[in-house]
Amino acid sequence: MVEGAAAAVIGKLYTTHAHWLQDWLRLRTRCASRAADLTQDTFCRLLEQPRLPPLASPRGYLVTVARRLLIDDIRRREIERAIADICALQNGEADLLTPERIAEAAQFLDMVARLLDTLPEQARTAFLLRRVEGLSQQEVATALGISLATVKRHIALSYASCLSIMEGA
């Protein structure tokens, strides 16, 4: 598909469905300005795509893209809030937390949160126990009542997913 033609298709999608999509997003965010931003982002995503798939259901496709953006947006906000909470608790030592340090932490946490979202339940628990709570693999196995080999498999999966996420980002 020629670039100009793709842009024309997206332009048509925009005039036909942008309003509808924004309403859809407003229902879910309960916030008009976020809904407007996410609508814009959705169409930007379409423009960035090298090739637009044939669209049997344009609204279904838009919603798929928008939902992914919404989930990213929610996760980022959650992380920002969690960081703000922790900063507030550390008001005494807040000087150590430069804006760069906070931005870096947010980025790291975004990666970890995405990792947690990807892992199946038991692997996620194993990961949290090993990396966050600092249990040994053997201790994780005992705690979850599973074999050490299974824990090792979960940990391997967490490494692989973690790298895939970093590669994708």
Add this chain to the structure above:
Amino acid sequence: MPGAGAPSADLIHQAAQWAAMIDAGDVTESEMAACRAWCAADPQHQALLDRMLGFNDRMAAAPFEKAALHRLLHRRQRRPLLAGAAALPLLVAGIWAAWQVLPLHSLFADYRTAPGEQRVVDLADGSRLTLDTDGAIDVELGQKQRLVQLRQGQILAEVAPARDRPFIVETPEGTATALGTSFTVRREAGGTLVTVVESHVRVCASAPPAHVLPCRDIGPGESVHLSARMVTAPKRVDTARATLWTQGWLEVDDQEVADVLIELNRYRDQPIGFDPSALRGLRVTGSFPLTDTDQALQGLARTARLHVDRDTDGHVAVRPGNAAQKN
């Protein structure tokens, strides 16, 4: 194209196996040799493994991130719902489940605070404890129940709801049991004080006589005194004031100066000396910072018109000022 660009899924898989093996810490000589050979085979192998293991170091050296992560999971548990983001509720439920099956033994922990210190403890179940000055607690998060033994001092418990897994704060005088709520428990000379901020708490005496009802359910804004023998009738209290210490303030409303000094001394290494009989009847109202008890003492002395004596050893004592005596 091997050796350049994005690593293949297969290669990532291999590197992850090695990383998990190294992470287990039980690598044999021959396994180690095999791993080295794999790394030497292609610079990309080594680079992949380094990046994976680098994640461990990043995580291990990140108390701030860990605290934020706990907070994030805690928040997801509290306010999970964002309508429509279809994948999310499920996913959140998954993370709750993850935290609820956390094991027994790793979750035994004891926390202590020095005089003047306050400490926030984020528990693995998503609950949060704020431990006040000169306090001591033992925490045991089990599958059936979550138990906090308050040895000394005062805590604010903000409890993450968990069905079938009650949250219990225990003192020698009895227990305060909650399912998803926020309340304070404080040990005093004469017993234990329980104040509910949110939701309901069941307070039970440890050794009630036969004819006394052992337990009492108290609601938000209510406070009871617990002795081993009984739970008193609830009193209404201002919950904002009851938890003000967590923000580092002591708010006093028409109280005996001697009682305020006793309270301030809980936050001090060097207690402020005073003669209770000389101060009797002297009352005071005001807000005093617990984070700087010297400043608090100055404020108190000004408001209650006390005279502060300091000797060369740093001992501090107060007595009624002249004006106060005349009143």
